Amino acid sequence: MTPPMPRDAEATRSRLLLAARDEFAAVGIAGARVDRIAAVASSNKAQIYHYFGSKELLFDAVFDDMVAATLDEVQIDADDLPEYAGRLHDSYLRRPWVQRLATWYRLERGEDSVIEAVARSNAGKVAAIEGAQRDGRLPTRFTATELLGLVIHTAAFWSGSTPEYGALMRDVDVERRRTVVVEAVAALVRD
Template identity: 60%
Template structure:
């Protein structure tokens, strides 16, 4: 009789996170069902609780992973914030679940204690903006954190619009939408 050999830990964890990504992006934390995530990952509820402790722990792990992947995919370039915003926009278009997870996080986990990894990443990015301001590469008209926030939100503009607003700009082609983001950030950092 063949014996069962469980998948390696990192493989199972990756399968759980992938299944969780689809579930959480679609229905958020409250609407997500551990049973669906387990079935979709060919696993079980016990595995989810073993690796992540709770549904919220699974969401937090997924959220942290998604942000880390985005930062790796689109590293901050304080010397060219317009193009950085364009690349962030591209990432939002290519990975629509990421923006949905951010929205669910803000709605359902906004009152939770800040995630240390995210806080540290944000602090590094703000410090990078501040260095560029001190070097004269970026204007000092806005505080570094505010400038970074505006750039990030301009980059996400098209992925955060309502369906009603989208009807006003349906003719705008994807390349033009990206250019609008780049131009808006360029105007923001113009001296």
């Protein structure tokens, strides 16, 4: 008789996070079902509760992982905001679930829910932009906070568009979409 395979807790946790990411991206927190997540992860509901405590805390873990990956992958460069926007756009293209999870987060968690890592990152980005404005490397027609918002939302322009607008732009290829993002941000930061 073959001895049972040793359990790999980290592998199970990773499978659950991946399955949960896809489930939450598709249907949000309220629509997600732990039995579907467990089945896709080749696990069971008890493991979800063991590792994460609840469906809501599982969503938090998925969201925290996504935020950490984005912050690690796409560092701001206040001296090249157009390219920062382009890299952020590229990140959204490679990871289409990011915008969906962010939308569900806004819808289901609301304005009062703040992720400290994101708040700290945003504060650092605003400080970097303020420094570049103070040194004359960036224009001051927008506040640093406004400029950061414009850059972030421009980067998400394609991934956050409505299906109706997407249908109008179906023939716009990936390279052109990135170019539009980069050139739009370049126009924002021109003196």
